[in-house]
Amino acid sequence: MLKATKLVDEELYNIVVGELKRQENNIEMIASESTAPIPALELSGSVFTNKTLEGYPGARYQSGAEFADKMEILGVERCKALFKADHANIQPISGSTANYSVYAAVLKPGDTVLSMRLDQGGHLTHGSTVSQTSKYYNFIHYGVHADTEQINYEELEELAIKHKPKLIISGGSSYPRLIDYERISDIAKKVGAYSMADIAHVSGLVAAGIIPSPIPHTDFVSSSTTKTICGPRGGMVMCKAEHAKALDRGVFPRTLGSIHVHVMAAKTYVFKRAATEEFKQLMIQTVKNAKHLATCLEKDGFRIVSGGTDNHLVMVDLRPKGINGKQFQEALDYVGITVNKNMIPFDTEKPSITSGVRIGTTAISQRGLKETEVEQIAAIMNKVAENITNQEVLDACKQEASDLISNFPLYQEDFDPVTI
Ligand SMILES: Cc1ncc(COP(=O)(O)O)c(C=O)c1O
Structure with missing residues (x-):
């Protein structure tokens, strides 16, 4: 894979080989990491890198899209089938931008959002004070019970009733327990909020059907594609049919320029692999x-x-x-x-x-x-x-x-x- 690089830039080649050796010789236990399968590495480095493309299949801003269209349609269909989702957008270039695209789809600056505190399991993009998201939107946070260290759903409901958020987010980066998505979505419905589950960490487990899925209950489901789903560095969002148009606008043109078509190819493969018994x-x-x-x-x-x-x-x-x-x-x-x-x-x-x-x-x-x-x-x-x-x-x-x-x-x- 690096044969050409070795010939033209040995210094850089040696750095990449150094990283390969590091990964080989270490016991990698960072929870957000996985090892991308070889086809995903190949596809991420494929000639789709050369293609500039904006918009959606059949409605692109550039010509020469026939193969990219075929591929995006395949990827979206695989993603929908894998997660049993009404609609999927696989363009976001990371888990973070996947979240921004949902915000762009349903929120206006200043709107109130309810999410889990970063220091109790949430994520930076869920309105942490050090994230730009907290400057655009009015984030309120729920946390976990001091004794069980599991989500305090009573607090979540009280805050939802008190602050009437436009969006309630579940999911996070360091929460080891199952989440009652149905309960959170019911609270969201009760206060007239949209619900969003960020399954960046657990999307592989959800795809394999071994932990409960938020898809039947939640308006928007976002994820990165690098963690348990074992894919390339990218993102995706799924939603209920009625939000499809809003989500697609939230992704492009609101939060994305040209698509990383090469990474989309790798995601498309990963959705096929995640549907196998071996992956389960x-x-x-x-x-x-x-x-x-x-x-x-x-x-x-x-x-x-x-x-x-x-x-x-x-x-x-x-x-x-x-x-x-x-x-x-x-x-x-x-x-x-x-x-x-x-x-x-x-x-x-x-x-x-x-x-x-x-x-x-x-x-x-x-x-x-x-x-x-x-x-x-x-x-x-x-x-x-x-x-x-x-x-x-x-x-x-x-x-x-x-x-x-x-x-x-x-x-x-x-x-x-x-x-x-
Ligand atoms: C819950 C959650 N959401 C979003 C992200 C952001 O994903 P990315 O690093 O692909 O932007 C992460 C990454 O750690 C995460 O844990």
């Missing part, structure tokens, strides 16, 4: 691995936020170990396990320090790791937490992690992403 089994194993990781870490004295997980991510409170998220992330990085520090509900640490880490199991499950290996990873994590400044122990952990992951190739050998 992968998603089942991903959740099993996350649940097992939570159990093992809890046994070792970590506190698991909300007491467990229903999806691909585990939120870990490090305070019982006397360490913070930054220290643990850095020490794990040294031993070759990649995670990210993350605020936990009611965290008293700064976002740059945090009391917790977020750990995901998608990428390791793709490589074939199962419960036995998850136990080994949990044991390494515990040794690291207990010996955070002991260089000898960290070095031994590094060797152990390297030995473990070397048995599970990132890509099969006959699909080497550098040499094909």
